Amino acid sequence: MKWLALAGLAVLLVLPAALSSYATTIFILIFFYGFLGQAWNVVGGYAGQLSAGHAAFVGIGGYTAALLSNELGLTPWLGMFVGAALATVLGALVGYLGFRFGLRGFYFVLLTVAFAEVCRILVSNIDAVGGALGLYITFTGNPRQFQFQDPRAYYYLALGFMLLATGVAAVIERRRFGMYLSAIREDETACEALGVNTFKYKMLAMLVSSFLTGLGGTFYAFYLFSLQPATVFGIPLSVEIVIRPVIGGAGTLVGPILGSFILTPLAEVSRYYFGQSGLHGAHLIVYGALLVTVVLFLPQGAYPFLRRLFAGQSRSAP
């Protein structure tokens, strides 16, 4: 498994030399969504706290870095961390309220949605941050401004982000912290009864997750050069973030990456072809159908299924 991962990484490192610019774009998106999915995975997968408002963290991170860069000339390389810190503040708020008041399952989902929506509405009504029109970033191509002429720079950057999040998740998974999170996901009440401070661990997971997601916001802003409240704070982006780890296998290290490798090219290619024939939105039908199928037939996601398949042993699902 380890060798397979290393071999895959080596291929990805030399791959840009052989890719067309369109294929490079697709890979950038795969890595970026893989990164966001992995960040979500920390709280949504391992800890099983289904957050459907992660777009808010992307939005806050991206807006902060873009504003700092536009207004104060602060380089996004630093602004990125300010944005991530602010995203963590929101994460702390949502987590504190949600976990302190013991909201579980559906109620927690709604709370995260509500907070993301409040952020969206506020941002689209504050003219100082661009209002409903959003923010635009002038392209300078200056690497110090997190801007690059060569799309391959974004490729390696996105790959780096994905590896960073995966590294963080791997560290968490190996430690006691990760065990606690899985235990909370499986049976929170039993966990509490055993004396685990579930609040503390869920909170920590939320902080890590929102910080990482906030970092991703900066990449989003300086890759696309524009931010609209409806897209970066909206529910559809949250869905994009959630759907990859779920399809790949939530709560596993490989899941979000596998999910992104399955879904992102599928989405982009079908968006392109259906878009050409005027069928906008058809790629989302594919998404939806895939999500329904996975929930019904592979509730643990594709990765655990593949692993069982290759291991050749028929373990019964827990």
Place this chain on the structure above:
Amino acid sequence: MAVGLTLIFGVMRVVNFAHGDMMVWGMYLALMLSTRVGLDPYVSFVVCAAALFGLGVVVQRGLVDRIIDAPHEMQILLMLGLALVLENLALVAFGPEPVRVRSPLSAATLWIGPLYVDVARLVTFAVALVLTLGLYLFLFRTELGRLIRASADNTYGAQVIGADVRRIYAAAFGIGAACVGAAGALVSPILPFQPPSGLSLSVASFNIVIIGGMGSLLGAFVGGLLVSVAESLGAVFLKPSLKELFSFSLLIVILLFRPAGLFGKRAS
């Protein structure tokens, strides 16, 4: 429509994220009936309700039934997938332009004393009131209604006394969906709609249901009133684009302090 959602959630503890999209399908059905057959939405809502009843039963039998015992998260994801499919099928089928159903009533207005009343809204409100009342009577006065409430209260107990819980679920989901279909047709002359409306409608109805109380009909009705009053006041005193802020803030407060809602019986 919140009434439909509360029935589905209350009985089966299934969270229907596809709610708004089902409603949008009801609206488009009303539109087609109005343009092709010339049926007024205030008549065709019966047809829409029947059609959505069918859709609801199929969804319940084909999808939800399989994972009824799975954790909430899986059901949320399932319905989210269904919502994506429904919304974008509508987008492919009907295109992205906002549309509105024409009804002779929507142009008519009425003066009641000093009040200037839109007849279409008045009729919609009246029909919604009658439907809610009818549903209430159905749930509390008929055998099937009692069985639905019994299964909601204690699924195991209902099975013990010989109720066919799966059939009851299908009926409840169907009736819930039918309410949505009727609601969709009824508001189609008032509210311009387009396929992506489904999402905001779903979110709005969740607001209403949570604020009013999950599984309580009265709560759904009062929640609906509360949310619209809060949003209208917000629109009057601040910017109209800020009005949703009020319902979401209200939602957060209720979630934290009374997660069962104002009229809910118990926290879950």
